[in-house]
Amino acid sequence: MADHRLKPITPLGSDTPRQDRISGVTITEVVDTALAALAARQSKAAEFAASAKAFFGFELAAPARVSGGGAYTAFWTGPEQWFIEAPFASHEDIASLVKAGFGASASVTEQTDGWCRFDLEGQGVISVFELLSNLDLGKLPSGGTSRSMIEHLGCLVICREQGRHYSVYGPRSSAASLHHALVTAARSAL
Incomplete structure (x- = not known):
């Protein structure tokens, strides 16, 4: 068979x-890297910033920069947009993990594949x-x-x-x- x-x-x-x-x-x-796109939603800037600091434990990267801490790395891809990296072994479903941390303040899409x-x-x-x-x-x-x-x-x-x-x-x-x-x-x- x-x-x-x-x-x-x-x-x-x-x-x-x-x-x-x-x-x-x-x-x-x-x-071995999981990847998600993260974008702030319109009129949710304060909630988004608070969620980012609480979820990641660091400020999201400024334009043309990378920031990181713990399992996550964020790199700027455009105004109010970032790609988020994490180890695939522990963050295979990275989009769901990040979305849970941001709720309605962000749009998150899976980008790994x-x-x-x-x-x-x-x-x-x-x-x-x-x-x-x-x-x-x-x-x-x-x-x-x-x-x-x-x-x-x-x-x-x-x-x-x-x-x-x-x-x-x-x-x-x-x-x-x-x-x-x-x-x-x-x-x-x-």
Whole structure:
């Protein structure tokens, strides 16, 4: 009898996340992070701010910044909008968890399987990004975030450690194209 159970696959279509090492730069497919979009509702600003501080224990990130504490990280994506990250193992249903903390003051949507994430780490990361995007990573501080086009894809870039560690979020449906662009740029730059 055939086994018809579903099994999870990574955005690149494998059982395990991919990792590429190219001349001192590591490109890692990250699959252990849950992701939700959080947006303040109109005329609920005070209630929203109070809920954010009570639920997360920290102020939500200012424009182009990242904030975090405990299991959660918040990064700004637009006016009164943030993406919220947490470990997938403990926050698989992140949207429901966050929604419970905000009630009617926020709109929350599940984003985990809509996006793919690649982390780039190493000394040559800046050189790689110079071939990928017009984003000046040298000016993006640790804890900074920005939108950028990479290989004709709208992406979010987070600076985890200036000059050494960056996360790139792109559309999951284009994970293979984004991965190809990152690896090709690394091979060309390094």
